[in-house]
Amino acid sequence: MTYQVTVIGGGPSGLMAAIAAAEQGVQTLLIDKGKKLGTKLAISGGGRCNVTNRLPEEEVIKHIPGNGKFLYSPFSVFNNYDIIDFFEGLGVALKEEDHGRMFPVSNKAKDVVHALLNRMKELNIEVRTETPVEAIHYGEDEHQVILKSKEKITTRSLILAVGGKAVPHTGSTGDGYAWAKKAGHTITDLFPTEVPLLSNDSFIKNKTLQGLSLRDVDVSVLNEKGKKIVTHRMDMLFTHFGLSGPAVLRCSQFVVKEFMKGRKLVTIEIDALPNQKENELLEQLQKSIKDHAKKTFRNVIKGIVPERLLDFVLEKAEISPEEKSANISNEKLRSFTQMLKNFHVHIHGSQPLEKAFVTGGGVSIKEIVPNTMQSKLMERLYFCGEILDIHGYTGGYNITSAMVTGRVAGMHAAWEAMA
Ligand SMILES: Cc1cc2nc3c(=O)[nH]c(=O)nc-3n(C[C@H](O)[C@H](O)[C@H](O)COP(=O)(O)OP(=O)(O)OC[C@H]3O[C@@H](n4cnc5c(N)ncnc54)[C@H](O)[C@@H]3O)c2cc1C
Numbered sequence: 044m045t046y047q048v049t050v051i052g053g054g055p056s057g058l059m060a061a062i063a064a065a066e067q068g069v070q071t072l073l074i075d076k077g078k079k080l081g082t083k084l085a086i087s088g089g090g091r092c093n094v095t096n097r098l099p100e101e102e103v104i105k106h107i108p109g110n111g112k113f114l115y116s117p118f119s120v121f122n123n124y125d126i127i128d129f130f131e132g133l134g135v136a137l138k139e140e141d142h143g144r145m146f147p148v149s150n151k152a153k154d155v156v157h158a159l160l161n162r163m164k165e166l167n168i169e170v171r172t173e174t175p176v177e178a179i180h181y182g183e184d185e186h187q188v189i190l191k192s193k194e195k196i197t198t199r200s201l202i203l204a205v206g207g208k209a210v211p212h213t214g215s216t217g218d219g220y221a222w223a224k225k226a227g228h229t230i231t232d233l234f235p236t237e238v239p240l241l242s243n244d245s246f247i248k249n250k251t252l253q254g255l256s257l258r259d260v261d262v263s264v265l266n267e268k269g270k271k272i273v274t275h276r277m278d279m280l281f282t283h284f285g286l287s288g289p290a291v292l293r294c295s296q297f298v299v300k301e302f303m304k305g306r307k308l309v310t311i312e313i314d315a316l317p318n319q320k321e322n323e324l325l326e327q328l329q330k331s332i333k334d335h336a337k338k339t340f341r342n343v344i345k346g347i348v349p350e351r352l353l354d355f356v357l358e359k360a361e362i363s364p365e366e367k368s369a370n371i372s373n374e375k376l377r378s379f380t381q382m383l384k385n386f387h388v389h390i391h392g393s394q395p396l397e398k399a400f401v402t403g404g405g406v407s408i409k410e411i412v413p414n415t416m417q418s419k420l421m422e423r424l425y426f427c428g429e430i431l432d433i434h435g436y437t438g439g440y441n442i443t444s445a446m447v448t449g450r451v452a453g454m455h456a457a458w459e460a461m462a
Contacts, residue, residue, distance in 0.1 A: 045185060046070050046072045046196065046197070046198040047064075047069035047071065047198070047199050047457065047460035048064040048065075048069050048070070048071045048072070048200045048201075048202065048453070048456045048457055048460055049073075049186075049188055049198035049201050049202070050064070050071065050072070050074070050202040051203055052075060052203070052219075053073055053077070053080030053204075054081060054082075054083055054084060054204060054206050054214075054428060055084050055159075055428065055442050055445040056204040056206075056427040056429070056445035056448060056452075057202065057204030057205075057449065058073070058159040058163065059159070059445070059446045059450050060202045060425070060449040060450070061163060061168050061202075062159065062166060062168070063451075063454045063457070064456055064457040064460075065163070065166035065453075065457075066166065066453075066457075067453075067454060067461070068457075069457040069461060071166070071168045071169070071457075072168070072196065072198070073163070073168055073170050073171070074171045074174050075170075075171070075172050075174065075214065076172075076173065076176070076214055077214040078173055079172065080156070080159075081155075081156035081159065081160070082214055083206070083210065083214070083215060084155060085152050085156050087152055087442065088146060090151070090152050091150045091151070091152055092152030092155045092442070093144050093145065093438065093439040094126065094137065094147065094155055094439060094442055095123045095126040095439045095443045096123055096143045096144055096145060096438055096439040096443060097124075098123075100122055103118075103122075103440060103443060104118070106436045106438060106440045107433065107434070107436070107440050107444060108435070108436070109236065109403055109433050109434030109435065110432055110433045110434075111435065111444075113408045113413055113433060114413075114444060114447060114448075116414045117413060117414065117447045117448055117450075118447060119414075120414070120450065120451050120454070121446075121450040121451060122447065123439075123443050123447075125450075126446050126447070127145060130158060135147050135149075136148040136149075143439075145439055174190055174192075175190065175191040176189070176190055176191070176205075176218070177190060177191045178222070179201065179222045179225065181225070181226055181421055183422070184199075185198060185199055186424065199460035200424075200459050200460040201423065202425040202426075202453065203222060203223065203425070203427075204426075204427050204430070204445075204449060204452075205218050205430055206219075206402075206428055206429045206430060207233070207401070207402025208233060208402050209396060209397065209398075209399045209401055210397065210398070210400075211397055215402075215429070217233075217402075219406075219430045220405070220430070223406045226421040226424055227420040227421065228418065228420060229406075229407040229410060230404070230405060230406060230407070231404040231405060231432045232403075232404045233396065233404040233405065234296070234299050234300070235299060235394065235395060235396040235398070235401075235402070236295060236296040236299065236399060236401045236434050237292045237293070237296070237400035237401045238292065238295045238296075238394050238396075238400065239282065239286065239287035239394045239398070240285045240287070240291055240294075240295055240298055240392075240393050240394075241284050241285040241390065241391055241393060241394065242284075242285040242388050242390050243389070244388055246355065247281070247283075247285055247388070250283055251355060252281035252351060252355060253281055253282060253283050254280075254282075255281045255352060256279065257278065257280075257288075257313070257348075257349065258278050259276060259277065259278065259317070260277075260279055260317060261275070261276050261290075261312075261313070261314035261317040262274065262275050262276075262279050262290035262291055262293075262294050262313055263294070263311070263314070264301070264309065264310075264311060264312075265309070265310040265311070265312055266301070271312070272297050273293075273294060273297045275289075276290065277289040277293065279291045284394075286390070289437060289438075292400065292436070293436045294311065295399075298311070298390055299393050302393075307391065308389050308390065309390045310387050310390070311388045311389075311390055312385050312387055313385075313386040314383075314385065314386075315348045315352060315386060316347070316348065316384065321380060321381065321384045321385075324384065325376065325380045328344065328376055328379075329373075331343050332368040332369070332371055332376070335368050336369035337368070337369065338368055339364065339365055339366060339367055339368070340357075340362060340366050340367070340368045340371050341353070341354075341364045341365075341366075347383075348383060356382045356386075357379065359378075360375055360378045360379040360382060361375065362375055362379060400437055400441075401429065401434045401435070401441050402429055402434065403432075403434050404432050405429065405430050405433070406430055406431050407432055408431060408432050408433065411426055411431065414451070416448055416452035416455060417452075417455060417459070422459075423460065425452040425455065426452065427445065428445040428448060428449060429441065429444075431448065433448070
């Protein structure tokens with residue numbers, strides 16, 4: 044028997060691709076090596092699934108720094124608002140949180156997975172789980188999928204939706220890159236993105252600030268000359284190994300790229316008070332000192348930043364907690380202010396790709412037709428999701444990219460199979 048469309052991979056991209064293909068009325072098969080489908084989707088967003096983002100399309104694309112512009116074309120067919128309508132149509136009510144992030148009202152990622160699986164059932168999509176694919180043989184009229192069991196499946200159109208290499212226990216073990224290479228595709232360098240960063244700075248090693256989170260701070264990556272490569276204003280977290288939290292995750296790919304250029308140490312700069320210029324802060328502190336000369340400096344400025352950070356910076360600036368305001372020299376005040384505005388952390392690495400949220404790099408988008416997701420090198424071969432060299436920030440952008448590319452791949456794979 045020959046299937047018209049076969050999808051390998053039951054993540055968000057593969058599930059959406061299979062649905063889109065079957066909606067065109069073609070015989071569709073979905074294969075996954077896992078026991079269940081949508082394993083990564085079910086743990087996404089801390090188990091709540093940040094399924095997409097409500098920001099305008101232009102903004103969504105900006106938040107996908109890894110080749111987001113490639114998505115303009117697929118977005119003209121199916122975009123973030125269509126994802127919202129799609130799930131609401133399947134009975135999954137969504138709600139908006141900060142930064143446009145969309146979650147199921149139930150706060151359950153499983154509801155998103157179940158809605159997709161129910162739709163697959165309605166469309167009579169054949170599903171084979173616990174079925175690892177080992178190899179692909181490409182043919183002129185048909186392609187053959189070789190299972191680990193050595194069984195061969197013949198299909199007119201083939202969609203590769205096996206994801207990247209991040210968090211491999213969910214099934215994403217990078218199997219698809221070899222199959223893409225066999226079809227002649229280029230795989231750009233793989234690297235971890237949206238990944239916590241490692242530091243050997245003494246205050247990190249001593250766990251001085253471990254567990255402290257800072258709200259709405261500016262986190263910047265500095266180049267070798269000390270210039271800012273990128274800045275993100277969001278929350279961040281000091282951990283026992285270095286830095287994490289949304290702002291750091293967003294900066295992480297820029298740090299990793301610096302390492303890929305050969306740098307051994309990259310500086311992250313934290314501005315704990317980004318709404319105030321350094322000279323304004325200095326003037327404000329000078330005034331406070333004058334107004335409260337007899338009080339301790341620590342008491343006068345308490346509340347300016349979280350207490351643990353305050354005590355740490357006071358110690359670094361060699362200001363004792365008992366020091367009276369009147370005794371604070373201008374030089375000490377300046378160095379205290381500077382540390383609040385330009386706090387430096389030296390990064391020597393990131394957690395590995397396996398621990399990253401997202402894989403950077405993948406099947407080169409130069410070899411993919413953007414409005415169909417078809418390979419430019421092989422007839423009726425399609426790619427979608429994280430296997431592609433497309434990566435976004437956390438915030439619903441990666442699932443959006445997976446579902447949008449999956450939708451387009453599924454539709455076109457079906458049309459070509461019927462042609
Ligand atoms: C912890 C975590 C939380 C995340 N949270 C979010 C979030 O809230 N919002 C967001 O936008 N993004 C989030 N992401 C990223 C997002 O989940 C992924 O980008 C997305 O799942 C990629 O979808 P995909 O369909 O391309 O691949 P995957 O979801 O990785 O699915 C690939 C599938 O292919 C199957 N497969 C692989 N090899 C084979 C083979 N040889 N044979 C058969 N089947 C195979 C796997 O079993 C797997 O089911 C998160 C990532 C992680 C790790």
